[in-house]
Every structure is written in structure tokens, then in C-alpha cells.
Amino acid sequence: MNRRCAIAVCGCLLSALSATAVARDDNLVTAGNSESVVIGINVVNPQRLRAEDREALLDHLQEAGVRVIRAPLAPGRNADDYRSALDFIRRAYDRGIRTDLIVGLQWRTDAQRRPAVGALPNMWSSYPLSAADPTRFRAIFEPLFDQLEGMGVVFAALELGNEINWAGFNGDFPVPGEGEVFDRDDLARDPEARRVAAGFRAYLQTLRVLKDIRDGSRLNRRTPILSAGLADPGPAGPHGGPKTDAVTIGAALEYLRENGIDALVDGYGVHTYPGIAGGAAARLQRLEQDALADCRPQGRGKPCWITEWGLPVEGPPCPVDDAPLSALIQEMRADFRQFVRQGRLRGMLYYAWADDRYGVYRCGRLIAAGRLALAPSFGE
Numbered sequence: 001m002n003r004r005c006a007i008a009v010c011g012c013l014l015s016a017l018s019a020t021a022v023a024r025d026d027n028l029v030t031a032g033n034s035e036s037v038v039i040g041i042n043v044v045n046p047q048r049l050r051a052e053d054r055e056a057l058l059d060h061l062q063e064a065g066v067r068v069i070r071a072p073l074a075p076g077r078n079a080d081d082y083r084s085a086l087d088f089i090r091r092a093y094d095r096g097i098r099t100d101l102i103v104g105l106q107w108r109t110d111a112q113r114r115p116a117v118g119a120l121p122n123m124w125s126s127y128p129l130s131a132a133d134p135t136r137f138r139a140i141f142e143p144l145f146d147q148l149e150g151m152g153v154v155f156a157a158l159e160l161g162n163e164i165n166w167a168g169f170n171g172d173f174p175v176p177g178e179g180e181v182f183d184r185d186d187l188a189r190d191p192e193a194r195r196v197a198a199g200f201r202a203y204l205q206t207l208r209v210l211k212d213i214r215d216g217s218r219l220n221r222r223t224p225i226l227s228a229g230l231a232d233p234g235p236a237g238p239h240g241g242p243k244t245d246a247v248t249i250g251a252a253l254e255y256l257r258e259n260g261i262d263a264l265v266d267g268y269g270v271h272t273y274p275g276i277a278g279g280a281a282a283r284l285q286r287l288e289q290d291a292l293a294d295c296r297p298q299g300r301g302k303p304c305w306i307t308e309w310g311l312p313v314e315g316p317p318c319p320v321d322d323a324p325l326s327a328l329i330q331e332m333r334a335d336f337r338q339f340v341r342q343g344r345l346r347g348m349l350y351y352a353w354a355d356d357r358y359g360v361y362r363c364g365r366l367i368a369a370g371r372l373a374l375a376p377s378f379g380e
Helices: 009-023 051-063 083-094 134-150 191-215 249-258 279-291 323-341 368-373
Strands: 028-030 036-042 068-073 098-103 157-160 180-182 268-272 304-309 345-350
Touching (some): 036 304, 036 323, 068 345, 083 098, 180 191, 191 249, 249 279, 268 279, 279 323, 323 345
Parallel strands (some): 036 068, 036 345, 098 157, 304 345
Antiparallel strands (some): 028 036
């Protein structure tokens, strides 16, 4: 018997009810055939907001018809206080909004955090992935997960970590680095890339714990587990700009598959920010060759969830002329549709609800481009 169901008969009854609810998943929308896709949007660190601001945010999301958000299970302003995150996730669920939960890893007590580098963009203070501690992860995450299940929360997905394949979120990459995007061979021969590969193996140990917790849960046994959304640095080789390093999406997934990830996840998380330069053909080519190249239909591999995708809002924040952005979003959704039809893409979560560069809630309203990004139908 499942260890949590053994605690009380009502737990088993809740599990049965949950299975029925998940089978009729309101997060899924059709794409013109038998395939379906989860449509949602990123909400950045809502646990850091005041209670009244979190409630206002939920009002706006609900008014816009949002059914799925991506948000972290992370402390609020105090290092060990998760209450604001728990409250936000539960209140969202009560309003019919499920969460793709970004689940943070935990680190060995002796792990040294790589400091932020102010001279380089987005080089935050980061622990090395190789210092991940699966035992500490269980001790911290499992009680929080149990609290959320006790509140009746069923998730859209559980996504472990974020952008582990580049320097911004993985302290195994030195900063500054070589200005290199590594390929699969580099993970075996380049000294820096080999350290990154060791971190990928450590990541899988925590992923095993997450799967064990999910599999033993009362309400979320059918909730998909996603690998960390991978940044899309483009093709392997040297790149211009800051001396920061990354691993291609294809190389990272190939290495993780070789080390057993497909037994642990239901889908691969990937990110793509195609930009506005280069034209429609170049944007589609990047999806085909980089971001979505390793996505497979269920039964022939693992499908992908694009847990971040976005295009920049150009011009002043208010008033917004988002006609050019709307046209680009229509184009991107048409590109995504072919991958949905092939069974290779199962989730699309836009970045972001509110953000200085990518946010679609501006001037006190959801702009037209945001409505397009969240539209439940692909059209014909």
C-alpha cells in the first residue's frame, strides 16, 4: 500500500478523486487534432509580494482567464519562510489556476556559492549543481509538498530546477568563462564541461527523490515531472558577447538521457527567446535545430514543455503599441502548432505576466499580445 494512503483511508479516497480530476484536465486545449497542449504564463517570484499584492495579482490572472502559471516554491523575504509561497499556490488553485511548480534543489552544507558578477548581465550568485544534496532536498521539500497536498492542491507539473545548462543558474560554470557553447563531445573532454557533466549526474540524484515523492503522493501521482527548463544558447562553438558559457540543449539532453533521465521525467523543459531579428525562417529554424530538436512523441521518447518563451516589448511601457509584438506571437504560435500536432510539444508557458522587458500585463491591463499568447485555441 502507498505509504501516505496507509496513514488514513481518506487519503486513498482523495487519490481516487484526484485521478478522475486529472483525467479531465482543464489545462489542456486542443490544437486541431487529438493532441493537446498546456497553455500558461510565468509569474515571477509572487512569494516576495505583500499579501494584498498577491491577491490583486490573482484577481488579474483570473480576470484574464489564466488557467496555468509557472511559479517557484521558494522562500519569501526571509530565507526559511515558505508561507507566502504556499499561500499563493493554494489561493491560485482555489481560483482554478494550477501551477507548474519550479522546485528548487538543496545544497550540501559545505557548498560554496559562486558570487554574482555585476559586470556581466544575469550572472547571479549560484551554487554549483554538483553540490546538490538529495537527502537535504527530501528533508525540506517533502514536508512542504505534503502541506500543499493537505490543502488539496493538484499541480500542472513539477519542474526541478531552472536553466542548469548555462552559467547564470549553475555555479559549476566559472565566470568569466571561455565564451563557449559546449557540445556533447565537450562534456567528455573539456575540463570545464566535464565539471558541468558531473553536476548533471548529481542533478539526477535529486530528480530520483522528486519522482519517489511524486509517486508516493495522494493527489499528484499523475502530475508530470519536467526536467529543468533549459536555456537555448544556440549552436555549439564560440559566441560573441560576454565570456559566459553554456551547453546546447541537445547536448545536455543527450547526456542526461545516457544517464537515465527518461526513467525519471514525463517531459523535457526547454526555453526559447528567439528575438525579433533574423526573420520568420530563422526563428523556425532555431526551434527545429536547437530548442525543440530533441522533443519526441510519447512512446518514442519524451515530449517537451516550453516553460519559458517570450519576445521583447519594444517602445515605452505606456501606452503600448503591441501590434508588432502581436504579429510575432501569432507567427511563433503557428510554428509551435506543428510540434503540437506531432505530439512533440505538450506545454507553452509565456514569459512573463509582469516583467520590464517581456511582461504582457502593462498599463493596468493585459495587452493584446498577451491575449494572443494565452489564447486557448490555435485556430486553423
